[in-house]
Amino acid sequence: MSTAHPATAPEPADLLEIALEAARRAGELLRDGRPADLGVAATKTSPIDVVTEMDIAAEKLITTFIAGRRPDDGFLGEEGASAEGSSGVRWVIDPLDGTVNYLYGLPSWAVSIAAEVDGEVVAGVVEAPMRGETYRAFRGGGAFVNGEPAHCRPAPEFSHALVGTGFGYLAERRAAQAAVVAELLPTVRDIRRGGSAAIDLADVGCGRLDAYFERGLNPWDLAAGALFAREAGALTGGRPGAAASGELTIAAPPGLFEPLQERLEGLGAWHD
Incomplete structure (x- = not known):
């Protein structure tokens, strides 16, 4: 992947805004567009590792949206999106994390989008539509759930x-x-x-x-x-x-x- 010049490297907060909108749109597609007769489009590593038609549609939506705003960026997506890019920015995309949950109608699934700059993750969004929650973070900017600060628990025994x-x-x-x-x-x-x-x-x-x-x-x-x-x-x-x-x-x-x-x-x- 090409290295971005420091003077032109995008701000993590700006990449986060793009990821938030892409994840929101994909989450709405997956939540509202899930067909009642949802089927398995393919299998990956084994017969029980499934990919649905909705995984593919969501990844296409995400990559099209991001490419429209940052056409020189690269992509790495679970369902096959792969582009080298020339900007030093690469988007790492799981359009539907928890596919088996989604297939069975269980609520624990999410859209995951991260932005790397020169190989380091600087912004990320996990959109969980059935929870009604968006988890977002950018490097050095803290973590937030629906706009409220998030913190891990103190270490227990x-x-x-x-x-x-x-x-x-x-x-x-x-x-x-x-x-x-x-x-x-x-x-x-x-x-x-x-x-x-x-x-x-x-x-x-x-x-x-x-x-x-x-x-x-x-x-x-x-x-x-x-x-x-x-x-x-x-x-x-x-x-x-x-x-x-x-x-x-x-x-x-x-x-x-x-x-x-x-x-x-x-x-x-x-x-x-």
């Missing part, structure tokens, strides 16, 4: 932590993830599995979860939500010394992040 997680779609990975949860569950308050990584990360930032971890996330799953969690006071990362990635993503407040990371490292949560 490890045994009192409410921890969110998720599972992959490949059978071998699911078996390994289940083994990790079986070891972790007796040592924490409880485990939650919501089905949308973007919302789980936002919930850490809102104090609705004490922590979250998952193996196997893609950039579009975590980019906006992880920024929101960080701006709300949480730490994010992967294995010790590594950033959050597909290998492992962890979000938790300081004081809980470190022991959770150590525990997950010992349990081998970063491999199948």
Whole structure:
């Protein structure tokens, strides 16, 4: 990706405004346009990893909207949007995070849009229409839910932590993830599995979860939500010394992040 000259680099707040409008429009499309006979358009990593016609339509809406305002930017989207761009800005898009929830009529799904400048996420939006909530953040600007400041919870004792997680779609990975949860569950308050990584990360930032971890996330799953969690006071990362990635993503407040990371490292949560 080309590097933007510092003098011409866009302000994160300006990118956030574009992301907010794109996410709002996509959220309305998904909420109001969901057909009663919604079907599966394709499968991705496995027969149970689905993509619906609405994922595709929402991504097209988002990329068309953003390209109309910033035609030189790049894209990385879950449903195939890919463009190099020449501005130094790349949009990382999950048009429908929580597709299986959406397919079944469950409310925990979201539109996730993040903007990177020279490879660093500087603005992000998680739009959760069925919650009636918009989670937004830009680098150094704090985190907000529907305009109100968001903050993660202070670190509880490890045994009192409410921890969110998720599972992959490949059978071998699911078996390994289940083994990790079986070891972790007796040592924490409880485990939650919501089905949308973007919302789980936002919930850490809102104090609705004490922590979250998952193996196997893609950039579009975590980019906006992880920024929101960080701006709300949480730490994010992967294995010790590594950033959050597909290998492992962890979000938790300081004081809980470190022991959770150590525990997950010992349990081998970063491999199948």
